[in-house]
Amino acid sequence: MFLGQAQETPASKPKTETVKPEIQEVKKDSVIKTDRYGLRVGVDLYKLTRGLYDKDYKGIEFVGDWRLTKKYYLAAELGYENKTTDDDRLNSSAAGSYVKAGFDYNFYENWLDMENLITIGMRGGFSAFSQDLNSYKIYNSHPYWGEQPSVLVNQKYNGLTASWLEVVLGLKAEVFDNVFVGFGVQLKLLATNKKPSGFDNLYIPGFNRTYDGSFGVGFNYTVSYFIPIYKKKIMAPEKSTAPKKK
Amino acid sequence: MKKFVSILLLFTFGLSSCEKDDICDANTPTTPRLVITFYDDIDPTTPAPVVNMTVKGQDQENPIIFNKNATDDNQYYVNASTVSIPLRTDSDTTTYEFTYNASGTGRNTDILTFRYTRESIYVSRACGYKMNYILDQAAPVVRTDPDGVNWMLNINVLNRNIVSEDETHINIVF
Numbered sequence: 001m002f003l004g005q006a007q008e009t010p011a012s013k014p015k016t017e018t019v020k021p022e023i024q025e026v027k028k029d030s031v032i033k034t035d036r037y038g039l040r041v042g043v044d045l046y047k048l049t050r051g052l053y054d055k056d057y058k059g060i061e062f063v064g065d066w067r068l069t070k071k072y073y074l075a076a077e078l079g080y081e082n083k084t085t086d087d088d089r090l091n092s093s094a095a096g097s098y099v100k101a102g103f104d105y106n107f108y109e110n111w112l113d114m115e116n117l118i119t120i121g122m123r124g125g126f127s128a129f130s131q132d133l134n135s136y137k138i139y140n141s142h143p144y145w146g147e148q149p150s151v152l153v154n155q156k157y158n159g160l161t162a163s164w165l166e167v168v169l170g171l172k173a174e175v176f177d178n179v180f181v182g183f184g185v186q187l188k189l190l191a192t193n194k195k196p197s198g199f200d201n202l203y204i205p206g207f208n209r210t211y212d213g214s215f216g217v218g219f220n221y222t223v224s225y226f227i228p229i230y231k232k233k234i235m236a237p238e239k240s241t242a243p244k245k246k
Numbered sequence: 247m248k249k250f251v252s253i254l255l256l257f258t259f260g261l262s263s264c265e266k267d268d269i270c271d272a273n274t275p276t277t278p279r280l281v282i283t284f285y286d287d288i289d290p291t292t293p294a295p296v297v298n299m300t301v302k303g304q305d306q307e308n309p310i311i312f313n314k315n316a317t318d319d320n321q322y323y324v325n326a327s328t329v330s331i332p333l334r335t336d337s338d339t340t341t342y343e344f345t346y347n348a349s350g351t352g353r354n355t356d357i358l359t360f361r362y363t364r365e366s367i368y369v370s371r372a373c374g375y376k377m378n379y380i381l382d383q384a385a386p387v388v389r390t391d392p393d394g395v396n397w398m399l400n401i402n403v404l405n406r407n408i409v410s411e412d413e414t415h416i417n418i419v420f
Contacts, residue, residue, distance in 0.1 A: 087268060089374025138366065139276040139373045142332040144303060144310055145340075151366070151375075199368050212370075 034231045036115065037067045040172075040180065042224020047079065056084040059205075063182075063222050065104060070234075075121055075168075076101040077220075081205035089137040090202065091150070096129020096160075098206025104170060115226075116173050117182075123166040125188070127206045131157045133199055157196035162204045164190045164216065172224070182222040190214035270373035275410060277377045279330040280360065283414040287399055290419050293327035300324070300348040301331055304341035304357070323349060330411055335377045338362060346397045346420070354397040359388040362408070379408040387416065 044061035051058045061079035068074055082095040102123035108116055135150040170184035188207055193214075195201050203209055208218045270276070286294035300322045302309035309322040310331060316323075334340045341359040361382040366375045381387075386403045389396070400419040408415055 087371055087374075089270075090371060136366070136368075137374045138335045138377050139270060139369060139375065140332065140335055140377070141272070141276055142279055144306070144332045145334045145336070148336050200371065202371055 032233050033113070034233050035070060036226075036228045036231055038227045038229040040065050040067075040224050040226045042180070042182070042222045044077075044079070044220040044222050046219070046221040047081070056086065058082040061220060063220070063224060068103075071106045073104040073106065073117075073119070073121075074101075075104045075123070077123070077206075079206055083203050083205070084134070085203050085209070087202070089139060091134040091136070092199075092202050093132040093134060094129055094201070094203040094205060095132075096127055096205040098125060098127035098129075098204075100125040100166065100206060102166070102168075104168070114174070117170065119168070119170040119172070121168045121170065123168060123186075125164045125166060125206050127162050127204050129160050129162075129205050131160060131196060131199070131201065131203075133157070155199075157199060159194075160196060160201060161192070161194045162190065162201065162207060163192045164188050164204075164207050166218075172222075174226075178226040178228070180222075180224045180226060182220075182224060184220050184222070186218040186220075188216035188218060190216065268372045270370070274369060274373050275376070276369060276373055277332075277335060278379075278408055278411045279332045280379075280408055280416065281328060281330050281411055281414050282416045282418055283328050285327075285417060285419045287419055294420075295325050295327045296329075296420070297325060297347050298323040298349045299329070300343075300345045301329065302343045302345070304343065309345075319349065328414065333360060333362065333377075333379055333408070335364070338364065343392075344398070354395055355392055356396055356398050357390045357392060358398075358401070359390070361385055361388065381406040381408065381415070 041062065041064045044063060047059040047061045059079065059081035061077055063075075063077050065073040065075040077100040078098075080097045082093065084091065084093040100123040102121055104117070104119035104121035106117045106119050108118035110116060133153050133155040135152045137150050138148050140148070166186045166188045168184055168186050170182060172180045172182035174180050190204075190207065190210070191214075193201055193204070193210075201210055204216075207216050210216060283293050284296050285292070300309040301324070311321045312324040312326075312329075313321045315321075331342060339359055339361050341357060343355050343357050345353055345355040347353050362379040363382070365378045365380070367378055369376050381403055383406065386406065387401050389398070389401065398418050398420050400417075402417040402419075403415070404417055405413055405415045
Protein backbone atom coordinates (compact mmCIF):
# COMPACT_ATOMS: atom_id res chain seq x y z
CA MET A 1 0.00 0.00 0.00
CA PHE A 2 2.79 2.35 0.93
CA LEU A 3 4.56 1.59 -2.26
CA GLY A 4 1.41 2.03 -4.23
CA GLN A 5 0.87 5.38 -2.63
CA ALA A 6 4.48 6.32 -3.17
CA GLN A 7 4.09 5.53 -6.83
CA GLU A 8 0.90 7.36 -7.11
CA THR A 9 2.14 10.57 -5.69
CA PRO A 10 5.07 10.89 -8.15
CA ALA A 11 2.67 9.99 -10.91
CA SER A 12 0.44 12.81 -9.91
CA LYS A 13 3.34 15.22 -9.72
CA PRO A 14 4.35 14.99 -13.37
CA LYS A 15 0.78 15.82 -14.21
CA THR A 16 1.19 19.15 -12.57
CA GLU A 17 4.57 19.52 -14.22
CA THR A 18 3.20 18.94 -17.69
CA VAL A 19 0.83 21.75 -17.04
CA LYS A 20 3.57 24.07 -15.83
CA PRO A 21 5.61 24.15 -19.08
CA GLU A 22 2.51 25.21 -20.92
CA ILE A 23 2.30 28.22 -18.72
CA GLN A 24 6.03 28.83 -19.13
CA GLU A 25 5.78 28.61 -22.87
CA VAL A 26 3.08 31.17 -22.93
CA LYS A 27 5.28 33.36 -20.83
CA LYS A 28 8.28 32.85 -23.13
CA ASP A 29 6.28 33.75 -26.16
CA SER A 30 5.53 37.00 -24.55
CA VAL A 31 9.24 37.58 -23.76
CA ILE A 32 10.68 39.96 -26.28
CA LYS A 33 14.22 39.31 -27.54
CA THR A 34 16.24 42.06 -29.09
CA ASP A 35 18.73 41.70 -31.92
CA ARG A 36 21.37 44.33 -32.14
CA TYR A 37 22.18 45.81 -35.52
CA GLY A 38 25.23 47.79 -36.37
CA LEU A 39 28.65 48.04 -37.89
CA ARG A 40 31.55 45.77 -37.00
CA VAL A 41 35.04 46.98 -37.95
CA GLY A 42 38.31 45.23 -37.40
CA VAL A 43 41.75 44.34 -38.62
CA ASP A 44 43.50 41.18 -39.74
CA LEU A 45 46.06 40.39 -37.06
CA TYR A 46 47.88 37.85 -39.21
CA LYS A 47 48.76 40.36 -41.91
CA LEU A 48 49.55 43.04 -39.35
CA THR A 49 51.96 40.91 -37.33
CA ARG A 50 53.53 39.03 -40.24
CA GLY A 51 55.57 42.12 -41.12
CA LEU A 52 57.30 41.81 -37.75
CA TYR A 53 58.90 38.45 -38.44
CA ASP A 54 58.82 38.19 -42.25
CA LYS A 55 61.08 40.79 -43.86
CA ASP A 56 59.62 39.96 -47.27
CA TYR A 57 56.12 40.97 -46.27
CA LYS A 58 54.24 44.14 -45.39
CA GLY A 59 50.50 44.15 -45.30
CA ILE A 60 47.33 45.28 -43.62
CA GLU A 61 43.69 44.37 -44.02
CA PHE A 62 40.67 46.11 -42.55
CA VAL A 63 37.49 44.14 -42.28
CA GLY A 64 33.95 45.33 -41.78
CA ASP A 65 30.41 44.07 -41.85
CA TRP A 66 26.97 45.57 -41.54
CA ARG A 67 24.06 43.50 -40.32
CA LEU A 68 21.32 43.59 -42.89
CA THR A 69 18.81 41.08 -41.57
CA LYS A 70 18.75 38.49 -38.82
CA LYS A 71 21.11 36.23 -40.74
CA TYR A 72 22.60 38.27 -43.55
CA TYR A 73 25.52 40.63 -43.25
CA LEU A 74 27.07 42.89 -45.84
CA ALA A 75 30.80 42.33 -45.60
CA ALA A 76 33.90 43.94 -47.07
CA GLU A 77 37.66 43.89 -46.75
CA LEU A 78 40.12 46.56 -47.75
CA GLY A 79 43.84 45.92 -47.78
CA TYR A 80 47.33 46.62 -48.95
CA GLU A 81 50.11 44.11 -49.43
CA ASN A 82 53.74 44.26 -50.45
CA LYS A 83 55.25 40.82 -50.76
CA THR A 84 58.51 39.56 -52.15
CA THR A 85 58.31 36.01 -53.44
CA ASP A 86 61.61 34.16 -53.49
CA ASP A 87 61.21 31.07 -55.61
CA ASP A 88 64.11 28.82 -56.60
CA ARG A 89 64.43 30.40 -60.00
CA LEU A 90 62.63 33.73 -59.65
CA ASN A 91 62.58 36.59 -57.20
CA SER A 92 59.75 39.06 -57.62
CA SER A 93 57.81 41.57 -55.55
CA ALA A 94 54.15 42.48 -55.82
CA ALA A 95 52.65 45.56 -54.21
CA GLY A 96 49.16 46.97 -54.35
CA SER A 97 45.76 47.53 -52.84
CA TYR A 98 42.64 45.47 -52.99
CA VAL A 99 39.01 45.57 -52.06
CA LYS A 100 36.60 42.71 -51.51
CA ALA A 101 32.86 43.05 -51.02
CA GLY A 102 29.99 40.65 -50.62
CA PHE A 103 27.86 39.04 -47.95
CA ASP A 104 28.00 36.63 -45.07
CA TYR A 105 25.20 34.30 -44.02
CA ASN A 106 25.18 33.33 -40.35
CA PHE A 107 23.95 29.78 -39.91
CA TYR A 108 24.72 29.54 -36.23
CA GLU A 109 21.73 29.51 -33.89
CA ASN A 110 22.66 31.60 -30.89
CA TRP A 111 21.41 30.89 -27.40
CA LEU A 112 19.67 33.73 -25.67
CA ASP A 113 21.39 37.00 -26.31
CA MET A 114 24.68 35.63 -27.61
CA GLU A 115 25.93 37.06 -30.89
CA ASN A 116 28.46 34.54 -32.22
CA LEU A 117 28.70 33.82 -35.89
CA ILE A 118 29.55 30.91 -38.12
CA THR A 119 29.19 32.18 -41.60
CA ILE A 120 29.44 31.19 -45.18
CA GLY A 121 29.69 33.99 -47.65
CA MET A 122 30.79 35.21 -51.01
CA ARG A 123 32.99 38.09 -52.12
CA GLY A 124 34.02 39.74 -55.29
CA GLY A 125 37.59 40.93 -55.15
CA PHE A 126 39.57 43.46 -57.15
CA SER A 127 43.25 44.31 -56.93
CA ALA A 128 45.38 46.98 -58.58
CA PHE A 129 49.07 46.37 -58.21
CA SER A 130 52.55 46.46 -59.66
CA GLN A 131 55.20 43.78 -59.92
CA ASP A 132 58.97 43.94 -59.76
CA LEU A 133 61.00 41.16 -61.31
CA ASN A 134 64.13 41.34 -59.19
CA SER A 135 66.13 38.44 -60.55
CA TYR A 136 65.76 35.23 -62.48
CA LYS A 137 67.72 32.15 -63.44
CA ILE A 138 67.98 30.58 -66.88
CA TYR A 139 66.77 27.01 -66.78
CA ASN A 140 69.33 24.89 -68.58
CA SER A 141 69.01 21.14 -68.30
CA HIS A 142 72.48 20.67 -69.84
CA PRO A 143 74.76 22.80 -67.68
CA TYR A 144 78.00 21.81 -69.43
CA TRP A 145 79.19 25.40 -69.14
CA GLY A 146 78.17 25.60 -65.51
CA GLU A 147 75.09 26.95 -63.82
CA GLN A 148 74.74 30.61 -64.58
CA PRO A 149 74.12 32.80 -61.51
CA SER A 150 70.88 34.73 -61.12
CA VAL A 151 70.38 37.54 -63.58
CA LEU A 152 69.54 40.79 -61.81
CA VAL A 153 67.00 42.79 -63.74
CA ASN A 154 64.84 45.02 -61.50
CA GLN A 155 62.19 45.17 -64.18
CA LYS A 156 59.03 46.94 -62.99
CA TYR A 157 55.59 46.14 -64.39
CA ASN A 158 52.94 48.75 -63.55
CA GLY A 159 49.20 48.96 -64.04
CA LEU A 160 48.35 45.34 -63.35
CA THR A 161 44.87 44.31 -62.24
CA ALA A 162 43.06 41.16 -61.25
CA SER A 163 39.58 40.24 -60.10
CA TRP A 164 38.26 37.12 -58.48
CA LEU A 165 35.42 35.43 -56.63
CA GLU A 166 35.70 34.02 -53.12
CA VAL A 167 33.78 31.57 -51.01
CA VAL A 168 34.42 32.45 -47.38
CA LEU A 169 33.95 30.28 -44.33
CA GLY A 170 34.14 32.30 -41.14
CA LEU A 171 33.85 32.18 -37.43
CA LYS A 172 33.43 35.12 -35.06
CA ALA A 173 33.13 34.86 -31.32
CA GLU A 174 32.40 37.67 -28.89
CA VAL A 175 35.15 37.54 -26.30
CA PHE A 176 34.38 40.78 -24.45
CA ASP A 177 31.55 43.24 -24.77
CA ASN A 178 31.37 44.09 -28.46
CA VAL A 179 34.86 42.70 -29.11
CA PHE A 180 35.01 39.78 -31.53
CA VAL A 181 37.83 37.53 -32.62
CA GLY A 182 37.39 35.79 -35.90
CA PHE A 183 38.96 33.29 -38.20
CA GLY A 184 38.19 32.81 -41.83
CA VAL A 185 39.34 30.77 -44.81
CA GLN A 186 38.78 31.69 -48.41
CA LEU A 187 38.71 29.66 -51.57
CA LYS A 188 39.30 31.91 -54.54
CA LEU A 189 38.64 31.67 -58.24
CA LEU A 190 40.46 34.08 -60.51
CA ALA A 191 38.17 35.76 -63.03
CA THR A 192 40.41 38.28 -64.77
CA ASN A 193 44.17 38.59 -64.58
CA LYS A 194 46.05 41.24 -66.50
CA LYS A 195 49.54 39.80 -66.80
CA PRO A 196 52.63 41.74 -67.82
CA SER A 197 53.97 40.80 -71.25
CA GLY A 198 56.82 38.36 -70.89
CA PHE A 199 56.12 37.62 -67.26
CA ASP A 200 53.39 36.33 -64.95
CA ASN A 201 51.54 37.52 -61.86
CA LEU A 202 53.06 35.27 -59.23
CA TYR A 203 51.40 37.05 -56.33
CA ILE A 204 48.30 39.21 -56.40
CA PRO A 205 47.60 41.38 -53.34
CA GLY A 206 44.38 40.09 -51.79
CA PHE A 207 44.34 36.97 -53.91
CA ASN A 208 47.70 35.71 -52.67
CA ARG A 209 49.90 33.25 -54.51
CA THR A 210 48.75 32.18 -57.94
CA TYR A 211 48.81 28.57 -59.10
CA ASP A 212 48.84 27.02 -62.54
CA GLY A 213 45.07 26.99 -62.60
CA SER A 214 42.87 29.88 -61.50
CA PHE A 215 42.30 28.73 -57.93
CA GLY A 216 43.74 30.42 -54.86
CA VAL A 217 43.43 30.24 -51.11
CA GLY A 218 43.68 32.59 -48.16
CA PHE A 219 42.85 33.04 -44.54
CA ASN A 220 42.65 35.77 -41.95
CA TYR A 221 42.61 36.08 -38.20
CA THR A 222 40.71 39.14 -37.17
CA VAL A 223 39.87 41.16 -34.12
CA SER A 224 36.95 43.52 -34.52
CA TYR A 225 34.70 45.87 -32.60
CA PHE A 226 30.94 45.97 -32.93
CA ILE A 227 29.31 49.38 -32.93
CA PRO A 228 25.62 48.90 -32.10
CA ILE A 229 23.45 51.33 -33.97
CA TYR A 230 19.86 50.16 -33.46
CA LYS A 231 17.91 47.27 -32.00
CA LYS A 232 15.17 45.19 -33.46
CA LYS A 233 12.71 43.57 -31.15
CA ILE A 234 11.70 40.08 -32.11
CA MET A 235 9.49 37.48 -30.49
CA ALA A 236 11.71 34.70 -29.28
CA PRO A 237 10.73 31.66 -31.31
CA GLU A 238 10.05 28.43 -29.43
CA LYS A 239 12.68 26.65 -31.43
CA SER A 240 15.45 28.71 -29.91
CA THR A 241 14.75 27.23 -26.47
CA ALA A 242 14.84 23.69 -27.77
CA PRO A 243 18.06 21.78 -27.07
CA LYS A 244 20.59 21.87 -29.87
CA LYS A 245 20.67 18.81 -32.06
CA LYS A 246 23.96 17.06 -32.40
CA MET B 247 30.45 24.42 -33.16
CA LYS B 248 33.50 22.38 -32.17
CA LYS B 249 33.01 20.10 -35.13
CA PHE B 250 32.89 23.10 -37.40
CA VAL B 251 36.10 24.56 -35.96
CA SER B 252 37.97 21.29 -36.38
CA ILE B 253 36.82 21.01 -39.98
CA LEU B 254 37.93 24.58 -40.56
CA LEU B 255 41.36 23.86 -39.09
CA LEU B 256 41.73 20.65 -41.06
CA PHE B 257 40.84 22.52 -44.21
CA THR B 258 43.57 25.12 -43.66
CA PHE B 259 46.22 22.56 -42.83
CA GLY B 260 45.22 20.62 -45.90
CA LEU B 261 45.72 23.69 -48.04
CA SER B 262 49.15 24.50 -46.66
CA SER B 263 50.39 20.97 -47.34
CA CYS B 264 49.86 21.22 -51.09
CA GLU B 265 51.97 24.35 -51.49
CA LYS B 266 54.98 22.78 -53.15
CA ASP B 267 54.34 22.53 -56.86
CA ASP B 268 57.57 24.26 -57.70
CA ILE B 269 59.44 21.55 -59.54
CA CYS B 270 60.14 22.21 -63.19
CA ASP B 271 58.67 19.40 -65.25
CA ALA B 272 61.32 17.68 -67.36
CA ASN B 273 58.98 17.75 -70.36
CA THR B 274 58.73 21.53 -70.31
CA PRO B 275 60.68 22.97 -73.24
CA THR B 276 63.45 25.05 -71.70
CA THR B 277 66.81 26.22 -73.04
CA PRO B 278 67.38 24.27 -76.28
CA ARG B 279 70.69 22.83 -77.42
CA LEU B 280 72.16 23.34 -80.86
CA VAL B 281 71.26 20.35 -83.02
CA ILE B 282 73.80 19.33 -85.67
CA THR B 283 73.16 16.63 -88.29
CA PHE B 284 76.12 15.03 -90.07
CA TYR B 285 76.22 13.85 -93.68
CA ASP B 286 78.85 11.85 -95.49
CA ASP B 287 80.34 13.47 -98.58
CA ILE B 288 79.53 10.37 -100.63
CA ASP B 289 75.80 10.63 -99.98
CA PRO B 290 74.93 14.17 -98.84
CA THR B 291 71.20 13.41 -98.59
CA THR B 292 71.25 10.69 -95.91
CA PRO B 293 72.44 11.52 -92.39
CA ALA B 294 75.58 9.54 -91.60
CA PRO B 295 77.04 8.70 -88.20
CA VAL B 296 80.40 10.14 -87.19
CA VAL B 297 83.08 7.85 -85.75
CA ASN B 298 84.14 8.26 -82.14
CA MET B 299 83.78 12.00 -82.20
CA THR B 300 84.38 14.10 -79.10
CA VAL B 301 83.07 17.62 -78.59
CA LYS B 302 84.99 19.69 -76.08
CA GLY B 303 84.21 23.25 -75.11
CA GLN B 304 87.13 25.61 -75.38
CA ASP B 305 88.88 26.00 -72.01
CA GLN B 306 86.76 23.21 -70.59
CA GLU B 307 88.55 20.34 -68.91
CA ASN B 308 86.49 17.48 -70.32
CA PRO B 309 84.48 16.89 -73.48
CA ILE B 310 80.70 16.64 -73.38
CA ILE B 311 79.55 13.33 -71.96
CA PHE B 312 77.37 11.53 -74.52
CA ASN B 313 77.22 8.09 -72.88
CA LYS B 314 76.58 8.37 -69.19
CA ASN B 315 76.74 4.60 -68.74
CA ALA B 316 80.13 4.10 -70.37
CA THR B 317 83.43 4.19 -68.53
CA ASP B 318 86.64 6.15 -69.08
CA ASP B 319 86.97 7.99 -72.39
CA ASN B 320 84.17 5.97 -73.94
CA GLN B 321 81.62 8.23 -72.32
CA TYR B 322 82.85 11.13 -74.50
CA TYR B 323 82.61 9.32 -77.83
CA VAL B 324 79.60 9.83 -80.01
CA ASN B 325 78.79 7.64 -83.03
CA ALA B 326 75.52 9.18 -84.11
CA SER B 327 74.44 11.23 -87.08
CA THR B 328 72.75 13.85 -84.92
CA VAL B 329 74.52 15.61 -82.06
CA SER B 330 73.04 18.16 -79.64
CA ILE B 331 75.38 20.53 -77.85
CA PRO B 332 74.58 23.24 -75.30
CA LEU B 333 75.41 26.85 -76.11
CA ARG B 334 76.63 29.24 -73.44
CA THR B 335 73.87 31.22 -71.78
CA ASP B 336 76.25 33.88 -70.50
CA SER B 337 78.07 34.73 -73.73
CA ASP B 338 77.24 35.55 -77.36
CA THR B 339 79.76 33.04 -78.65
CA THR B 340 80.45 29.39 -77.87
CA THR B 341 83.55 27.60 -79.12
CA TYR B 342 83.81 23.82 -79.41
CA GLU B 343 86.57 21.52 -80.56
CA PHE B 344 85.14 18.71 -82.69
CA THR B 345 87.54 15.78 -82.85
CA TYR B 346 86.83 13.05 -85.37
CA ASN B 347 88.05 9.54 -84.58
CA ALA B 348 89.31 10.75 -81.21
CA SER B 349 90.26 7.25 -80.08
CA GLY B 350 92.43 6.34 -83.07
CA THR B 351 95.59 7.51 -84.72
CA GLY B 352 93.74 9.35 -87.48
CA ARG B 353 92.26 11.90 -85.12
CA ASN B 354 91.44 15.27 -86.57
CA THR B 355 90.20 18.36 -84.74
CA ASP B 356 88.21 21.24 -86.21
CA ILE B 357 87.27 24.20 -84.01
CA LEU B 358 83.91 25.89 -84.52
CA THR B 359 82.80 29.15 -82.94
CA PHE B 360 79.06 29.70 -82.94
CA ARG B 361 77.99 33.32 -82.93
CA TYR B 362 74.49 34.35 -81.92
CA THR B 363 72.28 36.73 -80.02
CA ARG B 364 70.42 35.62 -76.93
CA GLU B 365 66.87 36.17 -75.72
CA SER B 366 65.54 35.36 -72.24
CA ILE B 367 61.96 34.09 -72.27
CA TYR B 368 59.72 33.53 -69.26
CA VAL B 369 58.59 29.92 -68.86
CA SER B 370 56.92 29.47 -65.48
CA ARG B 371 57.32 29.93 -61.75
CA ALA B 372 58.97 26.54 -61.40
CA CYS B 373 61.26 26.72 -64.43
CA GLY B 374 62.09 30.41 -64.37
CA TYR B 375 63.40 31.64 -67.71
CA LYS B 376 64.80 29.88 -70.74
CA MET B 377 67.27 31.12 -73.33
CA ASN B 378 66.59 31.16 -77.04
CA TYR B 379 69.28 31.92 -79.60
CA ILE B 380 69.39 33.47 -83.03
CA LEU B 381 72.50 32.58 -85.00
CA ASP B 382 74.29 35.56 -86.53
CA GLN B 383 73.23 36.14 -90.12
CA ALA B 384 76.59 37.20 -91.52
CA ALA B 385 78.90 34.75 -89.75
CA PRO B 386 76.98 32.16 -87.75
CA VAL B 387 79.85 29.66 -87.59
CA VAL B 388 83.55 30.53 -87.70
CA ARG B 389 85.96 27.66 -88.28
CA THR B 390 89.57 27.54 -87.20
CA ASP B 391 91.77 24.52 -87.68
CA PRO B 392 94.62 23.69 -85.33
CA ASP B 393 96.09 20.79 -87.31
CA GLY B 394 95.96 22.03 -90.91
CA VAL B 395 93.47 19.47 -92.22
CA ASN B 396 89.71 20.07 -92.10
CA TRP B 397 87.63 16.98 -91.59
CA MET B 398 84.44 19.00 -92.05
CA LEU B 399 83.95 19.76 -95.72
CA ASN B 400 80.89 21.93 -95.57
CA ILE B 401 78.86 23.69 -92.84
CA ASN B 402 75.32 24.81 -93.63
CA VAL B 403 73.02 26.74 -91.35
CA LEU B 404 69.60 25.25 -91.79
CA ASN B 405 67.73 27.16 -89.12
CA ARG B 406 69.04 30.33 -87.48
CA ASN B 407 66.40 30.37 -84.75
CA ILE B 408 67.34 27.99 -82.00
CA VAL B 409 64.09 27.63 -80.07
CA SER B 410 63.60 23.87 -80.00
CA GLU B 411 65.59 20.65 -80.06
CA ASP B 412 63.06 19.02 -82.35
CA GLU B 413 64.71 20.35 -85.48
CA THR B 414 68.20 20.42 -86.94
CA HIS B 415 69.88 23.82 -86.92
CA ILE B 416 73.14 23.06 -88.69
CA ASN B 417 74.17 20.47 -91.30
CA ILE B 418 77.79 19.39 -91.51
CA VAL B 419 79.12 17.37 -94.43
CA PHE B 420 82.28 15.38 -93.77
